[in-house]
Structure formats: structure tokens, C-alpha cells
Amino acid sequence: MPVRVLCLHGSRQTREIFQNQLSLFQDDLAHIAELVFLEAPHVLPFITAQDDILTRSWCSTDGKEDYSAGDALVASAMQPGGPDTDLAFTIMFGFSQGALMIYRYLWLHARDTAVSSQLRGVIVAGAQDPRRMLPCGGGRTLSQLPPDRAAGSFAGPPVFGALPFLHLIGRKDTIVAPEESAAFAQVCSSTSRVLFHEHAHSIPALKEVRTAVREVCLAASMSSVKVAEALEARAEELEMVRSMYEEECVLTRGDETLVRIPLFTDAESLLASSSSSVTVSLDASTVHALERIKVCFHVPWSYPSTLPMVEITGGPTWHSVKYERWAAGMVVRTSAYLADELGVGTAMLLPAYLYTAGLAQEEVDILLDVFTKEACSGDRAHGCRDGGADGEAAVSQLAGPWATEDELLRQTYITEAEAKAVEVLLAEAKRNRDCRRPATDGGDDGRDAESEVVELEAPTAAGGGGGTCTLTIGLIGKPSAGKSTFFNAVTNPADESDAARVASFPFTTIEPNVGTALAPLYCPCATLRAAELAPADDDVTGVTAAACSAASCNAALSSGLTGTLCDAAYGHVCALGSDRFRRHPVKVKDVAGLVQGAYQGKGKGNQFLNDLCDADVLVHVVDGAAATEADGTACTPGQGSTMEDIAWVRSEVHSWIYDNLRAKWTSLVRQPTKLRTMFSGYRSTPAFVDRVLRRVGIANDIALTAILRTWGPQELHAFVALYIRLRFPLIVALNKADLPAAAGVAEALRQAYPHEVFVPMTARIEWLALQLSRKGYIDYTSGVASLSGTFGHGDAANLDKSVRQELYDVTSFFRTTTPSQEVLSSPLLRTTTGVQDVLAAAMEACGVMLVYPVRTFHPVTSLAHCLTFKLGSSAGRVFDALVHLKLLEGKLVRFEVIDLAPVKRLLLQQLMASLPSIPSNEASTPVPAQPKQRTVELPTLVKTLRKTEVISSSVVLARILSNKFQPA
CATH class of the missing domain: 3.10.110.10 (Ubiquitin Conjugating Enzyme)
Known part of the structure; x- marks a missing residue:
């Protein structure tokens, strides 16, 4: 059973502030000790108008230095049954004024046999010399000594006998002089241990400090016998x-x-x-x-x-x-x-x-x-003749199963590894859904398995990076598939000279194009608004408010938003047939086109892949009309290489990482644990690699050392395939979906690759519409299902021929044609270009956490800010980011969250399922999927997190209190 530790905060703190201060200590002691935090009895007034949280003191606020109320509170916590009864705590831990309260308790109960026999350790930090402030009583007379004796060295037995003490003293402490703390430590106990640190009046979470505290708790957990x-x-x-x-x-x-x-x-x-x-x-x-x-x-x-x-x-x-x-x-x-x-x-x-x-x-x-x-x-x-590392490398390259891996065998291994990775992630996603809640209506085709596994993963430590992260979408694909056109459509440069170069020949893009786009992101205002609409529309997920009992939650979630949409900083956009998305800035990278054998140096080689190391998600832009060959040259629509493009592009990404590891295999065999750090170039932490390793049966460094040395090519391929699925989720954008041949190609792709996520789009129409709108010919906003012209029939006749053709193509697509022109139909796309749908699907696949800071949960009056963090980020990282962004000030007092992941997951699953599917007769009219109406309860459970505690959700509303006024 863990030992119990009573923790007493300092003056002008609160129990919650002290709890966050010791958050890392609580993590270290999770299975050893239970830390309980006591609140001081006296409330202190604000010092400045910027203070936002009332703090407390163990001493009265009337200037009389009366500690009696604090003494009584500590005594009742330590011995609920009264004097000479069993202690409720084995260890006492006090900071500053809290340390003084421990001294006072020990002094007042010096003759209590329960205290002397059951208290196993005391930890004090930033503690002043208490000898002038110890009360009369307890059968002791130290407080009555002359000032020169009390303040100086104490001749005689230790004040508190042989009780184990740990004194934490900051050399830079300007509130309590370190000399004062050290002086009393010398006479405090015969078993006192003094640990100096290079900080000020605080308890720094340094390794040596945490280790010392841990040792006190471990010693207390075992009897001396x-x-x-x-x-x-x-x-x-x-x-x-x-x-x-x-x-x-x-x-x-x-x-x-x-x-x-x-x-x-x-x-x-x-x-x-x-x-x-x-x-x-x-x-x-x-x-x-x-x-x-x-x-x-x-x-x-x-x-x-x-x-x-x-x-x-x-x-x-x-x-x-x-x-x-x-x-x-x-x-x-x-x-x-x-x-x-x-x-x-x-x-x-x-x-x-x-x-x-x-x-x-x-x-x-x-x-x-x-x-x-x-x-x-x-x-x-x-190898022996050559000697050294080079000789061993030569042996490693030639010996065993590695020597037999030719190109044919490599492709076989990659295919098997891909199938195994999909199988593992599908099974894991199913287990997660089964454990999360009863199965909901609707099919399970597993296409979102990767993103769901990443989202539901419970990291073991906060290691998600320092502060907010900017999401990066990487565009890959063969030459002339439409990557640069898609890049222009989503970044929408104000000046056409800043647009990516587009042409109908291979390798138009040499150096990567990098730009900023506003991508669709889930907005909680949709959830709050849906809860107010009763009954829910037939085509949306119903959201109802759950009953909130005192036992299950601290506050109800309700909307105080004005208008139909919230005050999102970048506004809202329509995607996947819904207006429930807010715009969020992302980085988009369009890199050089890929050809088969790029990992061997063909085409532009691995240049394009090295440019994508920082991508959070990959969008594979495919010629959805099959109008180009594998090298990007044009051909008859429907006759191109699109069917093969899906597999070989994944294979190129796979071989890129595989060969990077294979080149260092000799070194890895010597030191297998180095594998955990080999992926930093791909922006993967050792903790992320550990989660991949666990899925292939390697749970710790001992297992890694023993098992990795037995691996051959098959095992390494299996690991790489699983790593890529988790690190680089991939969305397939079926470009040119407005062409007649696209319907048949899309159906064939879905049959051949049932676990890929396919989203149809036409990047060219989107880019043309944005250009024409900027020139004033039409009125168009990305994501909308219609547009209006700002010119008459006579005006159009006076336009340049190329502009007239562009207007015709755009207006025909949106079914708002000029007189005498025939209406064309799009067999795959509903009424939008699909570009925002691609972005929405890509954002959903990203393994990130969305944090929406709010002032209150009941009601929520503003959702202006949305911050993105790596999954597994802690409450402390979020708080620090808000302080850095000047959205908060001061020290963390309380961090409360409401988990919106179930609501968001259900909404996105339904919207993704509503993407048009192609019926067997390949009719030209799209047939959207019709999932059954599902209802989810509006979440109301409020969870309070410690500073170092991981936020185990992908979407949260966060109410964060500091001891200072919140400017936003």
C-alpha cells in the first residue's frame, strides 16, 4: 500500500497551486506514495488589481501572527481521532510557511507516542528557522531560550530527535536566506539530510531533488525491520x-x-x-x-x-x-x-x-x-582481415537473409508488410471502439483506422513537444497529377506571380512550394448549436444534453454564443457537406513529382521525400481520370496508370525510410537501443517509436536488445510499414473528378484498395473560380455549392477567349451556365469542387490535439481561439503556450477540461461516410451514403488535471485558471 504524504503549501499559495508545483513528484511517486494537499484556513486579500484567484495563509491576517487555526487544521488532518491516536499520514511535506506548520505540529505533539512511533519522514523546502515562532507547550522550552541561543547554534540533543528529515534549500533564495535554513537543519534531527539546489524560493523538479524525495518515501514504505x-x-x-x-x-x-x-x-x-x-x-x-x-x-x-x-x-x-x-x-x-x-x-x-x-x-x-x-x-x-567497423559492415551487408533480398523479394516483403500493418491497426481500432462504448449504428470499413488509433492512443508521458504546433500538409504524387494546381487552390495567392508553376509536362516543380492555407477544422460551436436544436435535422448527428449529477460532473456545458456561428478567429467554411468547420492556418508543401524507383535515384530521387520530413499528413494527389502515365505524360482518359499509382507511391515512401535504416543496420545491431532515436529526422520522438515497437512485440529496451539482433529484412519491413501508417497518415485526393472517366476509375480504386481514404476533387475548377472571383467576374467563396456571375451575356462576349473558356468551365461545373451553353454534370462531385473536403479529411487524419480555451463552461460565450498540440501534451504545456501567446498570465491554479472527442468523432465519421459512393451501374448521379441517425450526449463531465498530467483526448474545451487576471 502506498505511503500517505500530507502536503502543506506556502503563504500566498493554494492547495491547487502547490499540487501543480509538485505534479512531477506525483508522477514519480505514483505507485509509492499518495500525496494529499491541505488548504490553509486564512484567505488573503488581493495584492494588485491583476490578481484573479484568492490565495491563503496559515497565519491570521489581522497582524497578530496567530497560527492556532492552522495548527488545529494540521492536527485534525494528521490525527482525525485526536491526540495519541494513529496518524493518517506517514510523511509530511511542507514548503515555506507550510514547513513552519510542520515544525509547529512536531513541537506541539512532541510527547505524543503516535507521532514519535508512526511518523517516518519529513520533507521541508524553503523553510525558515522556526525557533522564534514555535509555540509554548508540548513540554519543550526551546521557544523560551534567549535570542542569542535560539538563533545561533544549539548545544544539546537535536530538536526533533532522530526523525528522518530532508531539507531542500535554494542557494538563490531571497525570501528565506539559505544560511538560515541550513543553520536549523544542523540541529533539527540527528538524521537530517540537506540538499542544496541552484534555484530560488521554490521546489524545482530537478532529477536529484525528485530522487531524494522518492528515497524518503521508499524508506518510509518499509519498516526498519x-x-x-x-x-x-x-x-x-x-x-x-x-x-x-x-x-x-x-x-x-x-x-x-x-x-x-x-x-x-x-x-x-x-x-x-x-x-x-x-x-x-x-x-x-x-x-x-x-x-x-x-x-x-x-x-x-x-x-x-x-x-x-x-x-x-x-x-x-x-x-x-x-x-x-x-x-x-x-x-x-x-x-x-x-x-x-x-x-x-x-x-x-x-x-x-x-x-x-x-x-x-x-x-x-x-x-x-x-x-x-x-x-x-x-x-x-x-571481416576479420579487414577489421574494425568497416569489416563488420561488409559482413553485415552480405551475410544471412540480407544478402538474398533482391528487388522482387523487396516488393513482396513490402506488400506483406503493408497488409500486416493494416490488419494490426484495424484490430486495434476495433478493440478501442469496443472498449470505449457500445457499438454504434453504421458500417465499419476501417478506412479511418489509422487516425482513430493515433487519436485514442494513451501516451505514457508528456512528450508532445514544447508549445503549440503548426500543422503541415505534404503533397505527393507523380508528375502532372495536379499537385501544384491543388497547392494554388488551397493557398490562393493574391498575386498570380506567387502561384506555383503549372504545366502539362513532368517535373514542373523542382524546388518545393511552401505556402499557408486555411483548412477546415472541427468547431465546437456546431456541437453547442446542435444541442439547442430539437429535433435534430435528419441529415445531421443529433446532440442532446446529458443529465449532470453532482457525483459525475462539476458544471453543465451550455452555449452562450450569439448568432448561428461562433467568433472563430479565421471564420468558418463549408466542407464535407456541412458548415460546421472553422478555418485554421496550416502549412502546405508541394514537392517535386515522384517517379517509380525514386529511392534508387531515378527522377529527382529522394529529394521530394526529404522535403516532407516535417509533414503531419500526406495528401497523395492522384490523376482520378487516369489521363496520365506513371511518368506524367498525357494519355487517353481511363487508360493511365492510376490503379498502380496508389501502391508504388506508398512503396517509394516505404523504401525511403527502409533504406535509411538499412544503411545503418550494422551500427543498430551493435547498439539496438539507438533505433529509438533514429527517427528524429522524421520528427518522431523516442516515445513515439516505442509505441510502434510495442505493436511488433517489443515492450522495453531489454527486449529491443535481444530481438532486434534477430531481425531480417521481413521484420524490418513490417516495422517500417507500421511506422509509416502511424507517422505519415495518407489521404488520396482523386483529382480531375469532374471528367467523365473519373467515376469508373474511382469505383475500381475503391474495390482494389478498400482501406484507403479516397476524396474526389477538381483542383483546376477551384483554382479558376478563385482567380475569376478575384478579378471580379464571379462571386465565389471556397467550399460553397454555388456561385453568381457579375457580368451579363454581352459583357462575356467582349472578354478574352481564354477567360471566356475559363468562365464556361467554372459556371458549367456549378450548373449556372450562360445562355445557349449546355449544362455538364460531375459524376463524382456533389456541388462543390471537393478541395475543402480533401483538406478536412487531411486535418482529421492528423494526430494532433485541439484545445479551445474558454472562460466558463456554463455558458460558453467565446470560441475565438483554437490551439493545436501534439497528442500526449500535458496541461502544463498548454498553460505555458497560453502564457506565451499572452492569453494568460501568472501561475497555474486549476486546469479543467471537457472531452469533446466522442462528439467530434461521431460527426466526422458520419460526414466522411457521406462522401459520394459510385453505384454498380456507374450512373452519372452521385449517391451519397445515408448513415442511420445517431445521437450522442453533449459532454458535461469536467475533469481537473495536474500540471504534468497528459490530456488524454484529441479535442477539449479547456477552462484554465491562473492567479492573475485573464486578458483573453
Whole structure:
């Protein structure tokens, strides 16, 4: 059971401020200690008009320095049953004035046997010398000493006997002089420990400070008898190991002890008794090689309560897949043996070693095969002659399954890896949905599995980056597919000279085009507005307000917005057939066109991929009318390479990352844990890589070290495919969807690639409409389903021929044609160009968190700001970002959130499902999907987070209180 720690804040703080101050400490002590925060009794007045939260003090505010109310509050918390009863807390932790209250409690209850016998530790930070402020009573007379004695050195027994104390003192403290704190620490307790830090009047979350606090809690969690017994048993076992083997086999490093014992203590005798024919030709070097193999136990200080980690060391100097697989199996079996047997609480190091040595002797033929056949091979000899890293690299490049991977086999591996990655993510998404809530109506085609898995992932630590992130959409595809046209359509440059170059020949784009677009993003005003509309429209998801009980929530969520839309900073836009989206700035990168074999240097090589390392989502712009070949040259619509483009573009991205890893494989085999840091160039943290590794069965560094060395090309391909699916979600934009051939191509694509997300669009019509609108010929806003002309029939006749053609193409598409012109129909697109639909789908696929800061939940009066963060960001990161943006000031007091992810998920799933599907008869009229009406409750549960706590949602309304006035 965790020890309980009573935490007392300082003056002009609150319980919540102190709780956020110790947030990292709470994370460290999650399974060791329970921190409980007490609120001081006296409310302090504001110092300035900018203060926004009332703070508190343990001392009265009438100038009389009366601590009696605080003393009573601390005493009742520590001993709810009264004096001489059991303590409710084992440790006390106080900062500044809170530390003084601990001193006072100990002083007043010095004769209380429960306090002296049950209190196991005290932690004080920024503590003043209390000797002038200790009350009379408790049978002690320290407070009555003459001033010179009380303030100076204290001759006599320690004030608080042998009670364990940890004193945290800041060298730069200007409120309580560090000399004053240190002076009392010397006479406080015979077991006082003083830890200085280089900060001011605070409790910095430094590693050494957190470790010291953790040690106090760990010591308190064990009785002195149990600690002594465990240490004695541990010492006896290690001494027995030393006596049976060499003294050097036990090495102590800090709190951990390393036990290393050879698996073959007498390899020569073992081989002499072997019946294997291989042993006849063994030389001394092979015998010595066997004797170098050791089993290592990393024994923690808490052994035998905690399992030691197992490692096999001393293998061959060259890379041997057979040996690594054998060693990995030994680690797994020995660890399982320890897990099965250690539960009885007995000493298990020697039994575990004997078990492992027995296994090794039974399988010695595997090792003989490694040290004879492989050692004598030409590859091995070549490596030894060359020596060094280069020789090993040559061996690694040629030996084992890596040598057999040709281009055909590579494509086979990639296809298998892609299928496996999709299978894993679909299964995980299904498990998440089943665990989240009962299944809702509607089909499950798995097309959003990747984004759903990323969204629902619960990161183990706040590692999402420092502050807000700017989303980046990367455009990929073969030459002449329409990437640059799409780029122009979404960035909409005011001057045509700033537009990306567009032409009907390959490699129009050489250097990447980078611009800013306003993309559709989910807006909570849609949720709040839908809750007020009853009944819900037939074609929208119904949202109802949930009943809010005192036990389940702190406040109801309601709308105080004026008008039909909120005050979003960049306004709103229509996408996916709904006006429920707000505009949000994103970066768009249009890179050089891709050709098959780019990873081998063909075309522009990997240049385009290196330009996309920072992309959050990829939009693969495809020639949806199949009017171009793989190299971008024009052909008859419907006869192009579109069907193959989907697969080979993914394959090129895959090979780009795969080859980057393969080039460093020799180094990775030597140090497998380096794999976690190999993806920083792709903007992936080690924590992200860990989440990918867990999906291929690698849960920690020990497993990574043991398993990665056994990998061949198939395993690496499987890992890369899963990584790409999670790191670079991909949306397929079916461009040229306004052409007649596009309907058949789209249906064939959906049949061939059922798990891809296809969104039809016509980038050319969108870009032309925006240009014509800017010139004043039409009135058009992106995302709308219609436009109006600002010219008459006579005016149009006077226009330049090219402009007339552009007007005809645009107005024909929107079914508002000029007289005598025939109306054309678009078989895929409903009534918009689909460009905003592509952007909306791309934004939904991004693995980011949306934070909407509000002043109140009931009612919500403004939704002006939307901030984007990496998934797994903490409350503290969001608060710091708001302070940086000058939307908040001061220190964090309270961080409250309402999770909107279920509402947003349901809305987006329905809107994505409403994209036109192509019926089997390929009729020209689009048939939108008609999902059943679904209703979701308006969320009302308010969750309060600590500063370091991860926000485990992809969309939240956040009410953030500081101790200063909130300017926005």
C-alpha cells in the first residue's frame, strides 16, 4: 500500500497551486506514495488589481501572527481521532510557511507516542528557522531560550530527535536566506539530510531533488525491520555467489548490483565429453569463445521484491543471426523462470544461473555451429582481415537473409508488410471502439483506422513537444497529377506571380512550394448549436444534453454564443457537406513529382521525400481520370496508370525510410537501443517509436536488445510499414473528378484498395473560380455549392477567349451556365469542387490535439481561439503556450477540461461516410451514403488535471485558471 504524504503549501499559495508545483513528484511517486494537499484556513486579500484567484495563509491576517487555526487544521488532518491516536499520514511535506506548520505540529505533539512511533519522514523546502515562532507547550522550552541561543547554534540533543528529515534549500533564495535554513537543519534531527539546489524560493523538479524525495518515501514504505532483513538476505546471497565463483563476478554500481557468471566454466571438459563430431576439430580459440559467454543479472536494490533483468553477453565479435536468436531465447526463458519462482520470496540468483547454464549445455551444438562454420566462412574471414567497423559492415551487408533480398523479394516483403500493418491497426481500432462504448449504428470499413488509433492512443508521458504546433500538409504524387494546381487552390495567392508553376509536362516543380492555407477544422460551436436544436435535422448527428449529477460532473456545458456561428478567429467554411468547420492556418508543401524507383535515384530521387520530413499528413494527389502515365505524360482518359499509382507511391515512401535504416543496420545491431532515436529526422520522438515497437512485440529496451539482433529484412519491413501508417497518415485526393472517366476509375480504386481514404476533387475548377472571383467576374467563396456571375451575356462576349473558356468551365461545373451553353454534370462531385473536403479529411487524419480555451463552461460565450498540440501534451504545456501567446498570465491554479472527442468523432465519421459512393451501374448521379441517425450526449463531465498530467483526448474545451487576471 502506498505511503500517505500530507502536503502543506506556502503563504500566498493554494492547495491547487502547490499540487501543480509538485505534479512531477506525483508522477514519480505514483505507485509509492499518495500525496494529499491541505488548504490553509486564512484567505488573503488581493495584492494588485491583476490578481484573479484568492490565495491563503496559515497565519491570521489581522497582524497578530496567530497560527492556532492552522495548527488545529494540521492536527485534525494528521490525527482525525485526536491526540495519541494513529496518524493518517506517514510523511509530511511542507514548503515555506507550510514547513513552519510542520515544525509547529512536531513541537506541539512532541510527547505524543503516535507521532514519535508512526511518523517516518519529513520533507521541508524553503523553510525558515522556526525557533522564534514555535509555540509554548508540548513540554519543550526551546521557544523560551534567549535570542542569542535560539538563533545561533544549539548545544544539546537535536530538536526533533532522530526523525528522518530532508531539507531542500535554494542557494538563490531571497525570501528565506539559505544560511538560515541550513543553520536549523544542523540541529533539527540527528538524521537530517540537506540538499542544496541552484534555484530560488521554490521546489524545482530537478532529477536529484525528485530522487531524494522518492528515497524518503521508499524508506518510509518499509519498516526498519523489513529493510534490515532484506538487505541482510541480499548481502548473504551475493556473498555466496562470490564464494562459489570469482570475486569479480559481483559488481556494485550505485543502487544496482551486476552479477556476471560464465555459462561454461569448464568448456574444455564439456566438449571432451560431447558426442558431436564437430568437437574433434575445435581449437583453443573456440573453447575460449565459449567461456567468454556470460549470463548477467542486473539486481536492483529492491531485490527480491523486484525481478532482476537478464542479459547474455560475450558472444562472437561478428554479427551472427543464429547466435542472437539463441541469446534472445535464453533471456526470455530465464526471465520466465525467475518470474515463476521468485514469487516465493527466496534467493533465486544461483538457481536461475544453474537453470540457464543447463539450457546452454543442452544447446551447445548451436554455439559450436556459430563458432566453427560461421567462423570459417569466407565472409567471416574477410571481416576479420579487414577489421574494425568497416569489416563488420561488409559482413553485415552480405551475410544471412540480407544478402538474398533482391528487388522482387523487396516488393513482396513490402506488400506483406503493408497488409500486416493494416490488419494490426484495424484490430486495434476495433478493440478501442469496443472498449470505449457500445457499438454504434453504421458500417465499419476501417478506412479511418489509422487516425482513430493515433487519436485514442494513451501516451505514457508528456512528450508532445514544447508549445503549440503548426500543422503541415505534404503533397505527393507523380508528375502532372495536379499537385501544384491543388497547392494554388488551397493557398490562393493574391498575386498570380506567387502561384506555383503549372504545366502539362513532368517535373514542373523542382524546388518545393511552401505556402499557408486555411483548412477546415472541427468547431465546437456546431456541437453547442446542435444541442439547442430539437429535433435534430435528419441529415445531421443529433446532440442532446446529458443529465449532470453532482457525483459525475462539476458544471453543465451550455452555449452562450450569439448568432448561428461562433467568433472563430479565421471564420468558418463549408466542407464535407456541412458548415460546421472553422478555418485554421496550416502549412502546405508541394514537392517535386515522384517517379517509380525514386529511392534508387531515378527522377529527382529522394529529394521530394526529404522535403516532407516535417509533414503531419500526406495528401497523395492522384490523376482520378487516369489521363496520365506513371511518368506524367498525357494519355487517353481511363487508360493511365492510376490503379498502380496508389501502391508504388506508398512503396517509394516505404523504401525511403527502409533504406535509411538499412544503411545503418550494422551500427543498430551493435547498439539496438539507438533505433529509438533514429527517427528524429522524421520528427518522431523516442516515445513515439516505442509505441510502434510495442505493436511488433517489443515492450522495453531489454527486449529491443535481444530481438532486434534477430531481425531480417521481413521484420524490418513490417516495422517500417507500421511506422509509416502511424507517422505519415495518407489521404488520396482523386483529382480531375469532374471528367467523365473519373467515376469508373474511382469505383475500381475503391474495390482494389478498400482501406484507403479516397476524396474526389477538381483542383483546376477551384483554382479558376478563385482567380475569376478575384478579378471580379464571379462571386465565389471556397467550399460553397454555388456561385453568381457579375457580368451579363454581352459583357462575356467582349472578354478574352481564354477567360471566356475559363468562365464556361467554372459556371458549367456549378450548373449556372450562360445562355445557349449546355449544362455538364460531375459524376463524382456533389456541388462543390471537393478541395475543402480533401483538406478536412487531411486535418482529421492528423494526430494532433485541439484545445479551445474558454472562460466558463456554463455558458460558453467565446470560441475565438483554437490551439493545436501534439497528442500526449500535458496541461502544463498548454498553460505555458497560453502564457506565451499572452492569453494568460501568472501561475497555474486549476486546469479543467471537457472531452469533446466522442462528439467530434461521431460527426466526422458520419460526414466522411457521406462522401459520394459510385453505384454498380456507374450512373452519372452521385449517391451519397445515408448513415442511420445517431445521437450522442453533449459532454458535461469536467475533469481537473495536474500540471504534468497528459490530456488524454484529441479535442477539449479547456477552462484554465491562473492567479492573475485573464486578458483573453
